[in-house]
């Protein structure tokens with residue numbers, strides 16, 4: 001059992017009314033963690049992050065501060081953090 | 092000219108009071124568009140070449156002397172209704188007092204469009220007045236007027252007084268505050284109250300010319316070359332901008348400060364003068380916090396549908412301010428995160444004072460942060476501070492330092508020199524987080540390598556918007572690249588730098604490039620100004636502008652030795668966070684970059700200049 005933190009930002013924060021939640025996961029599997037979070041935040045959340053094959057490319061998803069696209073091993077460990085942002089920009 | 096341009100360039104000489112006018116040269120316009128590009132070419136051909144022919148070395152040009160030339164510049168799509176975010180203008184100077192390189196800054200608001208409505212695409216300002224003056228341009232009528240009664244006023248009051256004097260519905264004022272008058276080296280030019288041509292100290296150039304303000308008003312309407320194509324384009328682009336999640340909802344809803352959290356999460360939000368890149372408390376000063384606690388409404392620049400500008404208020408307490416605008420991401424970072432001040436109300440107030448007094452927020456915050464580190468390392472003796480308690484995280488000292496800088500009061504006189512001179516003065520030049528003397532903005536390149544290469548090679552010095560690789564490295568626009576690898580970043584930096592040179596010559600807002608690219612710019616120029624550019628032509632023009640600017644810099648003595656980063660970023664591994672252990676592998680990226688650019692020793696070769704059809 002590992003505990004993983006999910007941080008939400010910008011519109012996602014407003015939409016789900018939380019800044020962060022902690023999820024307990026059996027396997028530390030990314031998909032499993034998001035699905036479990038969906039049980040708390042609602043089904044929409046799962047669709048906000050996952051696709052059938054993997055994760056949505058039009059979100060910015062960071063696993064321990066690294067863009068998920070560049071994380072080689074998606075196995076999560078105790079205290080790991082997933083940060084999720086809608087598309088955003090500034091300058 | 093078929094469309095887009097008003098067709099006129101204005102030359103005002105403040106030494107002898109002469110006012111001249113020339114038509115826009117179609118040959119130059121086709122090669123350099125307008126805005127930054129056109130201004131650069133004229134600066135070179137008309138002024139630098141003439142100085143050199145008289146035996147004056149470009150290196151001897153005093154940025155604060157009458158020989159410096161200041162240019163307000165718009166381009167063919169500035170002020171054209173319906174074009175994506177057409178409300179911006181560019182300011183150039185032969186030399187910046189802060190960097191010694193070319194002076195360059197960009198601003199929004201209404202000034203750019205209204206300058207065209209007043210009758211001019213470009214305004215070149217030469218010489219220096221003996222007594223304070225302002226330039227008034229109303230419907231093609233130009234006057235140099237006495238500004239003795241305005242000298243000493245802050246930027247808001249100056250703007251209000253001059254607007255009331257002109258009383259035309261399209262009136263805009265670009266002016267300096269006390270900081271510019273006092274030649275603070277990073278004083279800015281403020282227009283329409285809260286919009287800033289912020290960087291490279293152009294407010295000090297105005298101050299040195301005793302030029303308090305430029306007021307523009309009028310009813311000229313630029314024409315459009317191909318009306319049918321223009322209508323189609325405008326509709327298509329408006330739709331695309333609206334549908335794009337960034338330009339359609341992210342920026343309008345949260346403004347630029349939305350970046351605080353994401354840049355912090357990747358471990359690249361410089362904290363306490365760049366000692367680390369992660370701040371556990373950053374959310375206290377984030378765009379989300381700003382929106383939920385202080386935001387009143389949005390204020391767009393002229394004709395902009397994105398409307399990222401914030402109108403904010405601090406209702407109670409020591410930092411009360413009932414109407415202000417911003418702060419932008421860069422300002423929140425520099426005045427807040429970089430100084431360790433986690434009180435957003437103090438940051439809003441400091442930002443307000445910067446606008447009111449006419450100071451660049453990035454250089455201000457960053458210079459204070461440098462002073463804080465110098466002080467905490469006991470390199471600044473207590474008595475030099477004259478009571479200013481410059482410890483990291485002290486909100487009162489932050490706010491206090493801003494006005495002391497503007498008036499050069501006490502230690503403010505030293506802050507007014509910028510971080511480079513300050514750190515040198517106290518024997519620790521490495522603590523200035525600047526490139527070519529320009530304070531770096533809000534991204535630690537140890538966590539996004541490409542932006543490090545851009546900082547090192549940006550012509551105006553440590554600047555992010557010259558080549559905003561963050562779009563790709565962090566935000567995934569147009570596609571995601573790994574921020575922690577130096578591979579491929581040379582090409583990325585070059586493309587962004589060239590495209591941005593086009594945007595700054597167009598002139599419209601860089602934020603539109605989150606949706607539109609070189610191909611779209613070609614279509615815009617063709618429809619509005621009657622060109623027949625391809626996408627490649629447009630990128631070529633961008634490259635030409637970037638190379639011309641580089642060439643000019645080489646005349647001032649700049650070369651590869653100046654394309655570097657502060658040692659902290661090259662040698663001190665990031666101590667924590669996702670980028671832990673990383674430094675910037677600058678040498679590898681630079682080598683590839685110079686090859687791509689066709690530069691030797693950081694300077695375009697004669698062959699390169701010929702290939703780009705840059706006539707010297």
Ligand code: SF4
Pocket residue numbers: 176177178179199200390391392395396397398399400600601602
């Ligand atoms: S996007 Fe923001 S900065 Fe750009 S023109 Fe619009 S309001 Fe101004």
